[in-house]
């Protein structure tokens with residue numbers, strides 16, 4: 001059985017189409033990611049799947065139940081961590097968890113056992129009886145993850161689970177997520193605009209932009225579709241002409257220019273770079289810097305949409321693997 | 329089953345919050361006490377002729393006023409129920425409530441019951457404080473006055489929740505609350521008898537549910553009434569049920585839009 005199935009799911013707010021006919025399915029036990037920039041429609045999609053927004057068109061089934069016709073059945077089987085905080089800040093961490101268990105029809109004893117287990121899991125046991133308003137952002141997030149798990153849901157929805165957290169807390173949350181899947185077999189649907197997060201955690205990723213899914217598959221496959229390496233050339237001169245001649249020479253599958261930087265998809269960077277430099281000098285281009293790396297999901301996004309995943313990431317790519325060479 | 333359970337869960341949560349924020353609650357007792365002391369004693373010292381006393385059903389003014397002030401504090405405390413809905417929306421806790429499989433109607437009824445309960449607690453606190461000032465209060469009338477307070481509390485927490493579900497901002501809610509609250513209070517007979525009011529005002533006070541709450545509280549605490557306890561109870565019961573029904577109906581269909 002599919003854990004989640006969406007068909008032509010669409011949401012319009014007035015003139016704006018926030019989610020534009022997305023179709024996908026999530027398998028039981030997998031971590032499925034929605035990767036896309038701010039405003040792509042990730043949260044809106046989640047809100048439709050968790051029965052808090054009525055789709056304008058299309059239909060979705062979660063844990064085998066229709067979100068339109070059987071919202072109660074869906075709600076019973078899912079746990080949700082919302083993008084923005086959603087705890088009662090005046091109550092203690094433990095009280096928040098107990099209320100949740102009660103609202104999901106659990107008995108006191110059952111709740112007590114489950115809560116102490118989960119507080120251990122998210123490492124909040126010593127803080128459980130403090131009011132949530134004394135918690136740090138990371139602690140709030142961890143408590144929310146624990147709360148979403150109190151009733152042992154079949155499917156966990158995580159909307160940008162590490163947004164705004166420091167690297168240490170992010171690593172911790174990544175660890176919880178992969179342990180959940182490994183140890184409990186929980187199906188996880190998550191959204192993120194961090195490509196490293198999607199690569200590290202997700203079995204399959206849907207890349208979403210302007211409400212549409214532009215690519216869907218395991219991260220490795222999506223990256224492989226770009227060829228094996230990406231070479232970036234910075235320099236003065238006609239970079240476009242360079243791009244064309246590299247492609248004409250059969251060295252690269254294609255090229256693109258953005259921010260004064262030429263990007264080439266090649267089979268093997270080490271073989272291609274010397275010849276690219278030859279072509280550059282033949283065209284009279286003064287090459288400033290050449291870098292290369294294995295393609296990332298960010299490159300897949302750039303390739304498909306012509307834009308970077310995050311506007312803030314306008315700086316040139318760092319070599320993740322491989323060397324940075326300077327030529328003068 | 330799920331209905332009763334949601335009532336209980338939300339009731340418990342509202343009481344828990346009340347307990348956590350009890351210092352704030354003490355603050356809300358101050359305003360009615362100020363009314364009772366300054367407004368009540370001020371007029372009491374002027375209205376000490378037999379003629380004036382006839383206006384207030386044979387009572388001295390402060391004794392006449394005390395049940396009104398009780399209902400005023402219940403009214404304010406329960407209307408503020410809406411504020412907790414807006415806070416829950418602003419802090420995102422509303423999403424946690426909406427995504428739960430619990431009965432939504434039950435959850436709203438529980439919220440109202442909880443807020444009405446806390447409103448009674450505040451009202452009884454005020455009543456205790458007014459005992460030394462208002463000499464004519466009959467202690468035996470307190471249970472029925474509490475019933476009146478409870479029904480008024482349910483009614484206006486329902487109204488507060490209904491408004492809060494469609495208003496986005498705290499400021500917006502406060503504006504509407506201030507707009508509604510004073511006229512309802514002045515037209516309820518809490519401060520002066522409504523019998524001698526000009527026709528149009530009298531009509532307004534007769535459709536104001538508060539009027540019946542004040543009348544019932546006054547009947548039970550000091551034995552003066554315009555309508556009689558039977559009519560008061562019937563009106564209050566019907567209005568409270570209607571108000572809860574409307575709030576539950578709106579909440580049942582609530583989404584994030």
Ligand SMILES: Nc1ncnc2c1ncn2[C@@H]1O[C@H](COP(=O)(O)OP(=O)(O)O)[C@@H](O)[C@H]1O
Pocket residue numbers: 013016018036037038039040041042043044045584585
């Ligand atoms: N309630 C709403 N009313 C109007 N527009 C909305 C609403 N919610 C989201 N949007 C718009 O829909 C688009 C998608 O938003 P969202 O789903 O939150 O994106 P993401 O979660 O990917 O950042 C954005 O342009 C956003 O401004």
Ligand SMILES: [Mg+2]
Pocket residue numbers: 042043044083159160
């Ligand atoms: Mg979002």
